[in-house]
Amino acid sequence: MDREEFCVRRELFDLDDDVIYLDGNSLGAPPRAVAARVAEVVRVQWGRRLIRSWSEGWWEAPQRIGDRIARLVGAAPGQVVVGDSTSVNIFKAMMAAVRGSSGGEIVVDAGTFPTDGYIASSVASLTGLRIRAASPSSLDLSEDTAVVLLNHVDYRTGELYDMARLTEEAHAVGARIVWDLCHSVGVLPIELDALGVDLAVGCTYKFLNGGPGSPAFIYVPTAGQASFENPLSGWHGHAAPFAMEPSYTPDPGVVRARVGTPDILSMLALDAALDVWDDVDLGELRTRGLELTALFRQQVEKLTSLEVITPDSEWRGNQISVRCPDAARVMDELIARNVIGDHRPPDVLRFGFAPLYVRDEDAVRAAEVLAEITR
């Protein structure tokens, strides 16, 4: 698949022609198929089939859609389920990782997206562990480290961390590692199974385009399923949910990571959104992502005096972050001119490049508009 083939994919998205959408790292654009699918779910599945739809596909949707995502994160089927928010899944993963571990500390990357750190703190408080923030370049792990929680891509800088090396580093001291894939799924090939990752979570509304607040996912590898203890032991994770037994017996497999009744409209919107991934080669996607971000960087450095803080190496996600005083106002002006990115405090402009719908000319034009505004 070459550049032209990727560009053709923009037709699969319901995006206005004059919009340069560079915020797919926050909320992906809507694939065209979603609107019709959601209408069908409301009018036919809910309206005509009513309660029967639960046994006609709804109940199993979290694991069926989980398997679709599994391919994108290098996981064999039966190890990913979809449901709940990323924060809730981080809680499940961290609680499960801490239990049965003997270390006394949780390590979180210092630049973590806030919710990861907040949830990890709650887990530390509930389990009596200490929490420590550290840079992935010097985690300083020890045998006292119980669990390491890392973001695969830094949400502010766009830096990509080395999953292979850091997973090995955690395992070398007997710690477990939980990866947050929010900013890397749908960006590059990920190899959870091959790298022996203990647990992972990710969201589906960024590069996977599942829609606002579409449910997150959790990866529990087969080998870890029997010992995965879900603190949110809701009935959807039960081995026999409709037996309505008084005591909780978890499903033997990944289904034990489910909790309560999933949000079917959001879930099946995601299902429709995933269709655009069916024939995407992740290696080619990665190449296009690097091309687009390189092009934008080059243009920004040529046309402006702003500092690009995203690493100038392959250790980056599909994002270019630019340091800019008055970032909020500059982004407002960019958006007013149909170049849509976002900003993060105190002074970072973020531009996401989703190769499925962002074109070379978008990257060039966005840099031009940025230069005009900041000159």
Next chain:
Amino acid sequence: MDREEFCVRRELFDLDDDVIYLDGNSLGAPPRAVAARVAEVVRVQWGRRLIRSWSEGWWEAPQRIGDRIARLVGAAPGQVVVGDSTSVNIFKAMMAAVRGSSGGEIVVDAGTFPTDGYIASSVASLTGLRIRAASPSSLDLSEDTAVVLLNHVDYRTGELYDMARLTEEAHAVGARIVWDLCHSVGVLPIELDALGVDLAVGCTYKFLNGGPGSPAFIYVPTAGQASFENPLSGWHGHAAPFAMEPSYTPDPGVVRARVGTPDILSMLALDAALDVWDDVDLGELRTRGLELTALFRQQVEKLTSLEVITPDSEWRGNQISVRCPDAARVMDELIARNVIGDHRPPDVLRFGFAPLYVRDEDAVRAAEVLAEITR
């Protein structure tokens, strides 16, 4: 509002004429307004406004819609937020209720819907408390009771419990009480504020018709908000979420009960669904619910020899449960004849009566079909 006015409301729902839908206690029927609203959310809010929609109504939706539900549960504004599943909200409520309590046991009603008991067990295990199942008619509370978790309506029998008396009973020994309103919200007037309830949760996809898996709600009264400690301390509950601070400072109000990014499609479908409640008088609704369930009971007792296990008093929800050997097969036959209820193990047929769209003739005809099948 008289019976005719209630019957007119069926027009607000997208239900086939020949369907007798008596499973609104499991999945409410779709209000007609939902399909158009969801289409607008996908095509306009997501498709055209993209990320901007977060600051154009999405972010505040959980508390805005919470306030709409507040009216239905006797709560002043600013005490209810919508989001996550019922199971997740039970976890939040129970963890928050247990912390800061000195008792050693959690008491759960013996007939609880399974997920409540499962989650309460997890909370007990995490906090080192014991868990005890007891009948609401003899809870046997003591000063050692930390928290009582009760279902307002029993999901199997349809029995309604006395919220005023049981709340008083818990408070008399210094225990906190958490009410599960899944089967009572949208059924009868509830007076959370007036009764001094400590915490409550409920779902929105049964009598509120929010759609399959629409998000649940949690009630945290004003007086209890400052001490409400959310174990799921996600960034949406932060006092300043976009400051992206490294440490968690909860919002001063009910927003602290939020966790992660809410499922906007399901959330705004619920918002549209709630429109049908705007001019419903809950007292009149209750009267109609009692009429419908009385009529169905009378017909079942006249036409069949089956035992109705729902209390023959006002202590019932909008549900009639019938003991029936071979309940699964009988329900399949009912559904094949367009009388849609459900069954619960081992031998209970359940029929829900949502006065907004169930008519007297539906209750009569359903009993006739049941009699024909079981004669």
